[in-house]
Amino acid sequence: MKRLFFLNVLVIAILLSGLYVVIKKGEKLPVKPVQTQVQTVLQDKDVSKVAVPITGMSQALGQFAENAKHPLSLLLLQILVIIVASRIFSLLLMLLGQQSVIGEILAGIFLGPSVMGLLFPDFFHFIFPANSLGTLQFLSQIGLAFFMFIIGMELDLKIIRSKARDALFVSNVSIAIPFVLGVGLAYYLYADYAPSGVGFLAFCLFIGISVSITAFPVLARILQERNMTKTPVGSMAIVCAATDDVSAWCILAVVIAIAKAGAIASALFTIILAMVFVTLMLLVVKPFLAKVFSKQLSKEDPGKLTVAFSFLTLLCSAYIAELIGIHALFGSFLAGVIMPQNINFKQKITEKLEDVSVLVLLPIFFAFTGLRTQIGLLNDSHAWVAFGFILLVAVGGKFGGSTFASKFAGQSWKNSIMLGALMNTRGLMELIVLNIGYDLGILSPQIFAMMVLMALATTLMTGPCLNLIEWISLKREVARHRSI
Numbered sequence: 001m002k003r004l005f006f007l008n009v010l011v012i013a014i015l016l017s018g019l020y021v022v023i024k025k026g027e028k029l030p031v032k033p034v035q036t037q038v039q040t041v042l043q044d045k046d047v048s049k050v051a052v053p054i055t056g057m058s059q060a061l062g063q064f065a066e067n068a069k070h071p072l073s074l075l076l077l078q079i080l081v082i083i084v085a086s087r088i089f090s091l092l093l094m095l096l097g098q099q100s101v102i103g104e105i106l107a108g109i110f111l112g113p114s115v116m117g118l119l120f121p122d123f124f125h126f127i128f129p130a131n132s133l134g135t136l137q138f139l140s141q142i143g144l145a146f147f148m149f150i151i152g153m154e155l156d157l158k159i160i161r162s163k164a165r166d167a168l169f170v171s172n173v174s175i176a177i178p179f180v181l182g183v184g185l186a187y188y189l190y191a192d193y194a195p196s197g198v199g200f201l202a203f204c205l206f207i208g209i210s211v212s213i214t215a216f217p218v219l220a221r222i223l224q225e226r227n228m229t230k231t232p233v234g235s236m237a238i239v240c241a242a243t244d245d246v247s248a249w250c251i252l253a254v255v256i257a258i259a260k261a262g263a264i265a266s267a268l269f270t271i272i273l274a275m276v277f278v279t280l281m282l283l284v285v286k287p288f289l290a291k292v293f294s295k296q297l298s299k300e301d302p303g304k305l306t307v308a309f310s311f312l313t314l315l316c317s318a319y320i321a322e323l324i325g326i327h328a329l330f331g332s333f334l335a336g337v338i339m340p341q342n343i344n345f346k347q348k349i350t351e352k353l354e355d356v357s358v359l360v361l362l363p364i365f366f367a368f369t370g371l372r373t374q375i376g377l378l379n380d381s382h383a384w385v386a387f388g389f390i391l392l393v394a395v396g397g398k399f400g401g402s403t404f405a406s407k408f409a410g411q412s413w414k415n416s417i418m419l420g421a422l423m424n425t426r427g428l429m430e431l432i433v434l435n436i437g438y439d440l441g442i443l444s445p446q447i448f449a450m451m452v453l454m455a456l457a458t459t460l461m462t463g464p465c466l467n468l469i470e471w472i473s474l475k476r477e478v479a480r481h482r483s484i
Contacts, residue, residue: 074132075139079364081127085111086363098463101221104363105456108370118376128371140368143361145332146353149314151220151238152336153346154229166409167236171243173405174423175212178397179251182208185393189386193447205255206437210451211394213248213433214241215459216329219425221362222462233415237422240402242333244423252433270325277324278334281317286338289313293340310339310349369431373452374445387450394454395461399424414473421465430455 067073089110090103110116117124128136186204194203219241220229228234293306314335321331339346378384403420407413434451437443443451 071132071135074127074129075135078127078132078136079139079360081111082107082364082367083360086367098460100225101218101366102460102463104366105218105370105459107363108367109373109375110370111367112371112373114373114375133368133371136364136368136371139361140365141328143357144329144365145314145318146357147362148216148220148329148332149336150350150353150357151224151229152333153339153350154224154336166406166411167239168243169409170236170402170405170419170423171240171247174214174240174398174402175244175247175251177401178212178394179208181393181397182211185211185389188389189447192382193386193444195441195444198442202255202442205251206442207447209248209251209255210430210434210437211390211397211454213426213430214244214398214423215426215430215455216241216244216333218459219422219462222422222425226466233418233422236406236411236415237419240419240423242330248433252436273324274321274326277320277326277331281334281338285313289338290340293342293345306345307349307352313339372435373431375449375452378446378449378453383446383450387453390450391454391457394426394458395424398426398458414469418466418469421462421469424458424465425462426455426458 068077085107086104088103089107090100093103093106094100111124111128113124183204186200186207189207190200190203194200219237223229223234223237229238292309314332317331317335318328319331321334322328339349378387399420401420402423403416406416406419411419431452434443434448434455438445438448
């Protein structure tokens with residue numbers, strides 16, 4: 001032991017001695033002149049003899065400031081701030097009986113221009129400069145894609161097959177009723193809130209789609225937190241919301257095409273491509289994956305090659321969906337749906353994705369959307385009255401339409417009302433749609449703010465509504481048992 005110790009000391013001493021000799025000799029080498037404007041001013045003076053009026057501490061602080069502005073340092077700081085804020089707001093909202101996802105949305109709004117940008121503008125622009133939001137957006141989209149892949153794998157396809165017709169009917173009604181009501185509401189909003197130069201057709205269609213969309217990822221997150229993803233109501237809600245949003249994106253494509261000089265043919269082409277894509281994934285890719293994974297499914301550990309192939313399927317599906325124009329998250333969800341139904345396989349894949357996507361990447365998605373949202377644009381009573389009518393039409397059309405459609409399809413009143421409450425969740429998918437309309441110039445800043453508030457209000461309603469329904473159902477069940 002002593003021999004090895006002294007040998008290590010000797011090796012280190014030799015290395016340090018060598019470094020010392022090389023550095024000392026290197027310091028004697030001539031310094032090349034700096035080829036800048038400074039050299040001209042110095043008039044060929046020896047640069048090594050010029051006194052630099054910067055102290056060591058100032059130089060260190062300057063280097064620290066430069067390091068803080070580096071894209072990687074800034075991204076890490078943004079992620080740290082978002083996660084801390086999301087956890088704080090999630091805990092506060094959970095104490096109030098809300099889902100943590102609501103806290104993540106509010107955290108994003110708090111960190112954005114509506115609160116922090118207003119109260120601490122210098123701090124806000126330091127942490128979230130405009131040129132850094134692109135990287136944050138891409139990272140948030142990756143987290144959302146992973147999350148939707150997990151949700152797709154958790155679906156019970158047997159329940160879906162048995163209720164596919166009901167889900168399609170409920171989805172169609174839940175879009176049609178609020179869409180028509182929204183178009184009617186747009187007739188009264190157009191004169192006061194439509195931007196100049198925007199025709200009524202594009203404006204009314206955008207109002208219609210804004211009040212009829214369901215927040216697919218937020219609804220999925222709420223179902224996951226309440227352990228409802230595998231229940232009949234949860235499975236029905238997921239299928240309805242997925243169908244609902246695919247339809248909404250197709251309608252949105254038509255609206256965008258109309259807004260861009262009436263190119264309806266391109267929107268129809270997008271719809272046809274989406275139908276072909278879904279058909280190929282279900283009828284071709286799904287059996288192919290089952291055949292490829294057949295030998296690995298019986299093992300306790302699927303293996304790295306199987307996991308890598310699953311991720312490759314996820315990324316390819318999301319990429320194709322994005323190319324088609326129906327958003328990458330639907331491709332991610334569809335990739336999860338076509339994965340083999342082996343329980344061990346699903347658990348292993350979920351374990352590898354869930355912690356990172358749910359706890360780190362997904363809050364970035366919610367926070368990023370909040371960073372783009374500005375609240376406080378409603379500055380008169382007339383605007384608040386208009387917002388009240390928007391909220392009434394949105395809740396009445398979506399909640400009421402989904403509830404009565406579900407009851408007509410044979411569901412119990414409890415399940416029908418719960419499905420209506422879930423389908424009324426709009427949240428961030430609506431905010432994405434609203435930002436598209438705002439960027440196209442179809443929505444004015446005021447109507448945009450009203451729609452954002454409506455999206456938040458309908459999302460906040462979901463948890464209390466579900467709790468109230470369960471409480472009333474339990475109370476009736478107890479009363480029924482007592483009367484027997």
